[in-house]
Amino acid sequence: xxKTNQNRFMKYLRTDRLPNIFCPGCGNGIxxxxxxxxxxxxxxxxxxxxxxxxxGCSSRVPGYIKCDSLHTTHGRxxxxxxxxxxxxxELDVVVFTGDGDAAAIGGNHLIxxxxxxxxxxxxxxxxxxxxMTGGQISPTSPTGSYGSTAPFGAVEKPFDLSELTKAAGATxxxxxxxxxxxxxxxxxxxxxxxxxxxxxEAVSQxxxxxxxKNKMKTxxxxxxxxxxxxxxxxxxxxxDVTDLKDKLIVGEFQNKNEAEFTEQICKLIGxxxxxxxxxxxxxxxxxx
Amino acid sequence: xxLKVMSANQAIAEAVxxxxxNVIPVYPITPQTTxxxxxxKFVADGDISAEYIRVESEHSAISAALGASGTGVRVFTxxxxxxxxxxxxxxxxxxxxRAPIVMADANRALSAPLxxxxxxxxxxxxxxxxxxxxxxxxxxxxxxxxxxxxxxxxDHSVLLPSMVCIDGFIxxxxxxPVDVPGKGDVDKFLPPYKPDHAYLDPKRxxxxxxxxxxxxxxxxxxxxxxxxxxxxxxxxxxxxxxxEIFGRTYDFIEKYRSxxxxxxxxxxxxxxxxxxxxxxxxxxxxxxxxxxxxxxxxPFPTKEIYEAIKGASNIxxxxxxxxxxxxxxxxxxxxxxxxxxxxxxxxxxxxRDIKPTHISEIIEKTKNTTKTTQWxxxxxxxx
Numbered sequence: 166x167x168k169t170n171q172n173r174f175m176k177y178l179r180t181d182r183l184p185n186i187f188c189p190g191c192g193n194g195i196x197x198x199x200x201x202x203x204x205x206x207x208x209x210x211x212x213x214x215x216x217x218x219x220x221g222c223s224s225r226v227p228g229y230i231k232c233d234s235l236h237t238t239h240g241r242x243x244x245x246x247x248x249x250x251x252x253x254x255e256l257d258v259v260v261f262t263g264d265g266d267a268a269a270i271g272g273n274h275l276i277x278x279x280x281x282x283x284x285x286x287x288x289x290x291x292x293x294x295x296x297m298t299g300g301q302i303s304p305t306s307p308t309g310s311y312g313s314t315a316p317f318g319a320v321e322k323p324f325d326l327s328e329l330t331k332a333a334g335a336t337x338x339x340x341x342x343x344x345x346x347x348x349x350x351x352x353x354x355x356x357x358x359x360x361x362x363x364x365x366e367a368v369s370q371x372x373x374x375x376x377x378k379n380k381m382k383t384x385x386x387x388x389x390x391x392x393x394x395x396x397x398x399x400x401x402x403x404x405d406v407t408d409l410k411d412k413l414i415v416g417e418f419q420n421k422n423e424a425e426f427t428e429q430i431c432k433l434i435g436x437x438x439x440x441x442x443x444x445x446x447x448x449x450x451x452x453x
Numbered sequence: 454x455x456l457k458v459m460s461a462n463q464a465i466a467e468a469v470x471x472x473x474x475n476v477i478p479v480y481p482i483t484p485q486t487t488x489x490x491x492x493x494k495f496v497a498d499g500d501i502s503a504e505y506i507r508v509e510s511e512h513s514a515i516s517a518a519l520g521a522s523g524t525g526v527r528v529f530t531x532x533x534x535x536x537x538x539x540x541x542x543x544x545x546x547x548x549x550x551r552a553p554i555v556m557a558d559a560n561r562a563l564s565a566p567l568x569x570x571x572x573x574x575x576x577x578x579x580x581x582x583x584x585x586x587x588x589x590x591x592x593x594x595x596x597x598x599x600x601x602x603x604x605x606x607x608d609h610s611v612l613l614p615s616m617v618c619i620d621g622f623i624x625x626x627x628x629x630p631v632d633v634p635g636k637g638d639v640d641k642f643l644p645p646y647k648p649d650h651a652y653l654d655p656k657r658x659x660x661x662x663x664x665x666x667x668x669x670x671x672x673x674x675x676x677x678x679x680x681x682x683x684x685x686x687x688x689x690x691x692x693x694x695x696x697e698i699f700g701r702t703y704d705f706i707e708k709y710r711s712x713x714x715x716x717x718x719x720x721x722x723x724x725x726x727x728x729x730x731x732x733x734x735x736x737x738x739x740x741x742x743x744x745x746x747x748x749x750x751x752p753f754p755t756k757e758i759y760e761a762i763k764g765a766s767n768i769x770x771x772x773x774x775x776x777x778x779x780x781x782x783x784x785x786x787x788x789x790x791x792x793x794x795x796x797x798x799x800x801x802x803x804x805r806d807i808k809p810t811h812i813s814e815i816i817e818k819t820k821n822t823t824k825t826t827q828w829x830x831x832x833x834x835x836x
Binding site: 220230236238239240268269270272295296297298299302305313314317319321364 | 480481482483486487490493494497498506507509510511512539564567639695709
């Protein structure tokens, strides 16, 4: 393959794992691209990065990235990442998760991670469906949308994950879609730079399971839908609530400074805290 | 009789439709998911009047099932592997609260390493919970076992939950001909569930699941033991009545050419179909080989298994599970409960193929009795 035409982020991938398992038209690639973009611009050291994921299509992302990664059980990546970050607060810890993983089975970890304001960057690829198991209704499936467990449409109300994490205490929250790759990369950059719990909701297309069941058979039609339904937060604030029904509000939901969890722990233990000291990484194994 | 071609997952969904539960809380997990999808369709189409709950995890699925069962209605749920492991806390609670829940488990390996493929570690790991467990060999048996499970679980002398286990992918995603019984016959065999014991009713308030001090806990567990052991008679009666109505006979175990056999293989689930073919080949060569398939694993059919295998000089027990440093669970239970010296073999973990040649290898290896558990089909030399 002609290296000059290669995607410039190819160097971050485990190329021996390619081709990936994602369906044609899946949004995961766009989110990965935005992640590398944001990571480079946030000047994150790739060797200092640890990726954590749960179960689902989005959680397969770290498997293709050539850095330390932890593929955990369904719903638990934020819990695993909390342990990882506390053991070694100097690592840049990023969680790749999805709507089923983060908002259903792992919903509790999401709100408690946000509440603690632990320095994690959670990238939630929200495709509004359980993709890996074949298209069941998830907690972010819009009311009335179709899935294999809702042949006549979902009757429940979906979660607004950005509002949820903001309310739970996250200090950086942004929502964009795969149709806004530049803004998404900017948000990921800001999230990585934020010292605290950052939540980036990447609304994404699943043409295979969400699209086909909801009259948007192709990735293009799904992205057109996301683009058409998106309203920036700034514009939405001036609009009437009734006009915002079923709209996708995108933008920055939260960006503030607050005490970060691992720093507070460090303060509490005083001299024993090794963060920033040469001995820090392996200190957990030493007795004093 | 009309035979329809379907997967064991669909067969289970058809059985659930016939049993007509009131509440179905489910969470998707491979390879169980299509059971929940068929049931979603049945509910949406109005084929059954159940409340279908799209819960947020397996822990919630079994919790909702237990809550519903606590009101005295029939419930169903299904899961697999990690989902069953996540249910673990409520699995024990459901048995302890004597809720006659019926659940299907699509047998799949437990993480880590992460695997979606078949073995029986997930359900075997729940063996001490107080649930009854049945391992089906094919789609027909999966369907029939669900109906029998409701009948036994809901019997007032039993009131313990049942797990019907089917091998992931091997049964869940392959099709075979299945006779779906008529509603009239099923209603005769399985009348609507009428609770007469502990259930929530505003007219007769009571608390379920209360704190128990040391004066009572042990008696409650002892009652469970009595109920599970006593369930054997109820199962036998249900099997006999099932045979009378539907013409298909089930027992605790299935004996296949084992009556005069010198060598007997003991196994559970779909692998028994392969073993039957291998037994036939060996019989054609004049070797007296047979199979004893364990269908009902809990309550453990000690007497039935022992009567079936005691005459053989070579016994090999296959386990698609491993209790580390001890060996296969079925093998150890057989050796512990019976006066036999069976050899133990670990096979098919995480979807490793079990080929007819492996079965022949096992038959050969049973000739030398050893206490060492042998792993069959490893890609590396045995340690």
